[in-house]
Amino acid sequence: MTSGIHHITAITRKIQANVDFYAGFLGLKLVKRTAGYEDADQLHLFYGDAAASPGSLVTFLAWEDGSPGRVGLGQPSEIAFAIRPEAIGFWLTRALTHNIALTGPAQEFGEPVLRLKDPDGIIVKLVGEAGVDGPAPHVTKEIAAADAIQRLRGATILSEKPAATAAFIAGHFGFRTVAEANGILRLASGAGDVIDIRNASGFWTAAPGTGTIDHVALRAPDRPAVEAAAARLAGEGAGDTNMHDRTYFYSLYVREPGGSLVEYATDGPGMTVDEPPETLGTTLFVPKHFRADPDDVRARLPQFSLPGEERMSERDLPFIHRVHRPEMPDGTAVVLLHGTGGNETSLLPFGARLAPNAVLLSSRGRSSDEGYPRFFRRLTAVTFDQKDIVGEAAAFAAFMEGANAAYGLDPEKTLFVGYSNGANMIGAVMLLHPGIVRNAVLLRGMNVLESMPAAGTPEKANVLMLTGEADPYGRFAGDLERLLAARGASVEHRLLPAGHDIGPADLELAKAYKERVIG
Known part of the structure; x- marks a missing residue:
């Protein structure tokens, strides 16, 4: 037996x-x-x-x-x-x-x-x-x-x-x-x-x-x-x-x-x-019973190296994060910031489809909303904890400085992509810490800052904002567009026949934008 x-x-x-x-x-x-x-x-x-x-x-x-x-x-x-x-x-x-x-x-x-x-x-x-x-x-x-x-x-x-x-x-x-x-x-x-x-x-x-x-x-x-x-x-x-x-x-x-x-x-x-x-x-x-796209699954799973293989160790930085290395890197990078209810793996499939040969860096927000990660706390649906925004924006700016050095990322060839709360964090970082973000795609973003720091030297930045026509928060997107433009950013704002969720049109527009601004 x-x-x-x-x-x-x-x-x-x-x-x-x-x-x-x-x-x-x-x-x-x-x-x-x-x-x-x-x-x-x-x-x-x-x-x-x-x-x-x-x-x-x-x-x-x-x-x-x-x-x-x-x-x-x-x-x-x-x-x-x-x-x-x-x-x-x-x-x-x-x-x-x-x-x-x-x-x-x-x-x-x-x-x-x-x-x-x-x-x-x-x-x-x-x-x-x-x-x-x-x-x-x-x-x-x-x-x-x-x-x-x-x-x-x-x-x-x-x-x-x-x-x-x-x-x-x-x-x-x-x-x-x-x-x-x-x-x-x-x-x-x-x-x-x-x-x-x-x-x-x-x-x-x-x-x-x-x-x-x-x-x-x-x-x-x-x-x-x-x-x-x-x-x-x-x-x-x-x-x-x-x-x-x-x-x-x-x-x-x-x-x-x-x-x-x-x-x-x-x-x-x-x-x-x-x-x-x-x-x-x-x-x-990938088990067949999930009927999932294997490429999407692979993008979300952690990478590793066997003994003797070339490796890139994950560094101890202020935000929990995931780094995904492509088989044939092209020298570009995409930094991904999730929305409420997501985590550091949520946007990795989007990033892999957007830029198959880019290094992907995806972070997890450190604040919490009913147990879910966020990049800063909200008080109501459209009001936010201002001290938390300022503190987390400063921490994220420090995180990116460390990540650029640790993973060899070139800020000029890095595209930041944020969805909802993640897009709002990118916008706040651009306004509070100019120069950290040079290129960005903001999916369903809005301004979350109640007071603006004094304007300094205009910073060159490229921003694509994608807003859903049926998005209940879409009416707030224009404020962010105007603030970024006033600080010297080149902002392209597109309205899509969509709600708050993102879909194939967002991916195609983001892909074309990346090709235009960083290759």
Whole structure:
């Protein structure tokens, strides 16, 4: 009977740091990159051995710049990989030389264990397992086959009902209880994988977020086995279950009595069903059920570089932001500012269509309106917090000075594109900090400043304003046009047969404008 752990899935806040740790430091192979199955705007990476074998896989959902979670009851707390016992010394030295936080080695259930922390704080155990021989260990320039990670070894689950959790996993998924020590029940599969169930009674409950493990997936031989398990669980009243075709495996999800999410996933068809073994992990796949434009999805997903590849590190600047590098940069850049309800990914598809060969820099507003990011607070539909505007405009001006230096942006060849609240912020920056913005497209923009600073030397700037004829805020656009023109900007204002939303006409006009003013 097929049994054991198929994969473990966790959540990361910074995908580049995650890649550097799992593909770089640990030496795992990136075997698949997809858009998320529940959310197309969520990058999902799979790491494993050289053949992407079931039982070697650890996967990460990227919540880029997302809020940290809390490890607690009803959640896995550790990931364990199997190495040869004689490789413990190699990994201890490697961790010390790479400044990786670690404890150990220590003996657990008679085996040497090193505990490491990944960049999100997730605990990763390297367990010296006697006689372990993985199906296809991944060898790198720095890690030889004898020292390489062989496969997944196990996971630790925190439960306030350890006996019930153990009985559930043993009764449905081919594990058995093999040992108990120090508040831990150890379950093992026929393949030697282990699940340690720690009695965490009295501990706080888990909270989802970055730096947490979402679920452990156990191995099923085929789809009929998954469907049979679903029928058994339903018959026993085990709670809600749902089944999904994940392209690379078919699986069901269920929560064990202690609250942790458990997946039951088939070995086949495997990671090579849509990608040959020699190119595993090189292509981004977008699940077809979203029926989304793959180019739009790719534009919204965070970029990263594998170890040894040329990279551009994201800098620590005053605004959370996303940088998108094209394959063939033309020396231009587009800076994108979202509207209310959006974030730093919202306008990236618009930017990619507007300028396919431009560097895209998209920032997230730092103010909040009913939980949504904005670039400054509003008091009513058409009145705004003036102190917030002034402070955030100054912060954004400083952000752009830092971004120009960090990412090599040429202000003369940079086009600012803002929608609604983002367009209003660009207008405020132009009025309060002349020279920061040289070229702009303002989509549904209006003036938000109640008093103007004294006019200084006129600044050369090119502005295209696009206003919807049916936009309820469109009547305020003329004030901004007049103020910008009075400060020396060359303003072109177009009325479109539209409302507040933007559409294809906005894109075509913005594209033509970029070609005229910066090429």
